[in-house]
Amino acid sequence: MKKTLLLFTACTLMLFPPLHAQETDQVIENIIKEANENSQLENLGHQLMDVIGPRLVGTPEMKQAHDWAVKTYEGWGISAENEQWGEWRGWERGITHIDLIEPRVRSLSGMQLAWSPGTKKPVVAEVVLLPEAQDSAAFADVISKVKGKLVMISMPQMTGRPDDNWEEFATNKSFEKMKANREEQTNAWRKKIRNTGYNGRNLPEALENAGAVGIITLNWSRGFGANKVFSASTKKIPTIDLSLEDYGMVYRLAESGNKPKLRIVAESKELGAVPAFNTIATIKGTEKPEEYIILSAHFDSWDGATGATDNGTGTLVMMEAMRILKKMYPNPKRTIIAGHWGSEEQGLNGSRSFVKDNPEIVENLQALFNQDNGTGRVVNLSGGGFLHAYDYLGRWMEAVPEEISGEIETNFPGTPAGGGSDYASFVAAGAPAFSLSSISWSYWNYTWHTNLDTYDKIVFDDVRNNAILTAILAYKASEDPERTSREKSVLPLNRRTGEQMTWPEPRDATRNGGLD
Known part of the structure; x- marks a missing residue:
C-alpha cells in the first residue's frame, strides 16, 4: 500500500444501530459462529507468510502464491483462476x-x-x-x-x-x-x-x-x-x-x-520476462449473476520481510470471508468475487488492468470492499465521494455486531481516493468501491514495507473481526433488493490549492514492468 493520506470532507460521526435491535438473521449468526469457532486464519497466515514468503511481482514466490490461492479456493469448493494481465521483470532473491x-x-x-x-x-x-x-x-x-x-x-x-x-x-x-x-x-x-x-x-x-x-x-x-x-x-x-x-x-x-x-x-538471479497475474475467485450469483460484489486485496508485497501486514492480512480477510460465505451463504443472489491483485506496490497495476479488461463487471458492480493498511481492526469507513453511499452502507452496517460496528467512524459522503490502494482503480471508473481502513498498530514505522513485516506482527483477533465485517457486508450487499447509487457528490475545495477537487481519471496499468 502506498502511504497516501485521503482528504475527507467535514461530516458527522455516525454509529450504527446494534445487532440486538435488528431481527435475528440466521446467516449472520452462522457467519459469526464459523469465524470464531472454525477460523482458518492462523493456518492461512502460516502457509502464505512462512511457507511461501514475500510476494514481489516477477518472483517465483509470487507465482507460487497465486497457485496456492487457486488450490486453496478449489479445496473450499470455490472456482478460482489466475488471470494474466501483463509481464514483469523476473528476479529471484538468493543468499x-x-x-x-x-x-x-x-x-x-x-x-x-x-x-x-x-x-x-x-x-x-x-x-x-x-x-x-x-x-x-x-x-x-x-x-x-x-x-x-x-x-x-x-x-x-x-x-x-x-x-x-x-x-x-x-x-x-x-x-x-x-x-x-x-x-x-x-x-x-x-x-x-x-x-x-x-x-x-x-x-x-x-x-x-x-x-x-x-x-x-x-x-x-x-x-x-x-x-x-x-x-x-x-x-x-x-x-x-x-x-x-x-x-x-x-x-x-x-x-x-x-x-x-x-x-x-x-x-540473486535474473529470470527474464515472466507473466504477471491476478487471482480471481468466484461464487456465482443465483438471481442476479451479472451483478457483482468484489472483496479486494492486493496479493503482492515488497520482499524485505514476508508482507504480513501489507498485504497478507488483507488477503487473509478476503480469503476467510469467501470461505465462510461459501459455507454459510452458498447461493448468493449476486455474484461474489475475490480479487487478489498483482503489482499493487508498483502502481495498482493488477487492479487497473482488471478495471480496463472487465468493463461489464465494473459497470455492474454493486460494491467493492478493500482492506490494505495493516493488521488492525477496521475503524474508518468513508463514502468515497458517492453522494448516497450512506443509504446503502448504512443499511448493510446495521447487521454488523455492535462490538465491531461501534469501533467504526464514518465519513459521508467523503471524497474519492486518487490512489493509495486498489479500490481507487474502481473509484476512478465511477464504481462504488470502499476502503475498510484499520487502526494503526504502528504500521507506518514498524511494518509498512519494512524488514519486520512478518507473521508475528499479525493481530488475529482484529483480522477475525475484519473477516466477519467483510462477510456480512458482502452478504447484505448481495441480498439488497436495490442497486447502489453511483451519483457523485460535489467535491470540496482542495485545501492546498484552493481549487475545487475533481474526480480521479481512470489510468491503465504498466503491463511490461521493469523490462525496458
Whole structure:
C-alpha cells in the first residue's frame, strides 16, 4: 500500500444501530459462529507468510502464491483462476551475506534491494563515503574516486532510538537538542546530494558508471530495527541495504579514516520476462449473476520481510470471508468475487488492468470492499465521494455486531481516493468501491514495507473481526433488493490549492514492468 493520506470532507460521526435491535438473521449468526469457532486464519497466515514468503511481482514466490490461492479456493469448493494481465521483470532473491573484514571481522545485518544485480563472485572492497562537492561540475571531477569502491550514499542516523522513546526518557532539553541537530544534519545532507547534480534514483547509476563495485544504503523507518526495503536502480553492481546500527558503524569507520573493507555475497538471479497475474475467485450469483460484489486485496508485497501486514492480512480477510460465505451463504443472489491483485506496490497495476479488461463487471458492480493498511481492526469507513453511499452502507452496517460496528467512524459522503490502494482503480471508473481502513498498530514505522513485516506482527483477533465485517457486508450487499447509487457528490475545495477537487481519471496499468 502506498502511504497516501485521503482528504475527507467535514461530516458527522455516525454509529450504527446494534445487532440486538435488528431481527435475528440466521446467516449472520452462522457467519459469526464459523469465524470464531472454525477460523482458518492462523493456518492461512502460516502457509502464505512462512511457507511461501514475500510476494514481489516477477518472483517465483509470487507465482507460487497465486497457485496456492487457486488450490486453496478449489479445496473450499470455490472456482478460482489466475488471470494474466501483463509481464514483469523476473528476479529471484538468493543468499545475501555481508561481512566486515577490516579493521575487524564481523557479519553485518543487511540485504539486497529488490531487483538488485547479484554478484558472480564475492565482492571484496573498501567502503568510501559519497564524495563531497560544491556543485555538479565539481562532483564530476571527484566521482572517479569511487572506482573499485563500495559507496555509502545514505545519511547516517545520529540516533537509533525512535522519537517516542526519546520523548519517554529524555529531558525536554536533550530531546529538543537532538531534533535540532538532526534537522541541521538532514538539511546538510540534502544539500550534499543536490550538489552532485543527481537524485536518489539516478545517483547509484552514476556511481556505477564511474566504476563503483557496489552501493550501500540505509532507509530507516524510525522504529527499533526497522528499515524500508524497496528496489535498486543499479544495472550491474549490487545495491545493499544495511541495518541502522551496522550502517552507522561502517560509516563512522570510513569517516574516521579506518578504511573499512566489506565482503559481499548476493546470489540473486535474473529470470527474464515472466507473466504477471491476478487471482480471481468466484461464487456465482443465483438471481442476479451479472451483478457483482468484489472483496479486494492486493496479493503482492515488497520482499524485505514476508508482507504480513501489507498485504497478507488483507488477503487473509478476503480469503476467510469467501470461505465462510461459501459455507454459510452458498447461493448468493449476486455474484461474489475475490480479487487478489498483482503489482499493487508498483502502481495498482493488477487492479487497473482488471478495471480496463472487465468493463461489464465494473459497470455492474454493486460494491467493492478493500482492506490494505495493516493488521488492525477496521475503524474508518468513508463514502468515497458517492453522494448516497450512506443509504446503502448504512443499511448493510446495521447487521454488523455492535462490538465491531461501534469501533467504526464514518465519513459521508467523503471524497474519492486518487490512489493509495486498489479500490481507487474502481473509484476512478465511477464504481462504488470502499476502503475498510484499520487502526494503526504502528504500521507506518514498524511494518509498512519494512524488514519486520512478518507473521508475528499479525493481530488475529482484529483480522477475525475484519473477516466477519467483510462477510456480512458482502452478504447484505448481495441480498439488497436495490442497486447502489453511483451519483457523485460535489467535491470540496482542495485545501492546498484552493481549487475545487475533481474526480480521479481512470489510468491503465504498466503491463511490461521493469523490462525496458
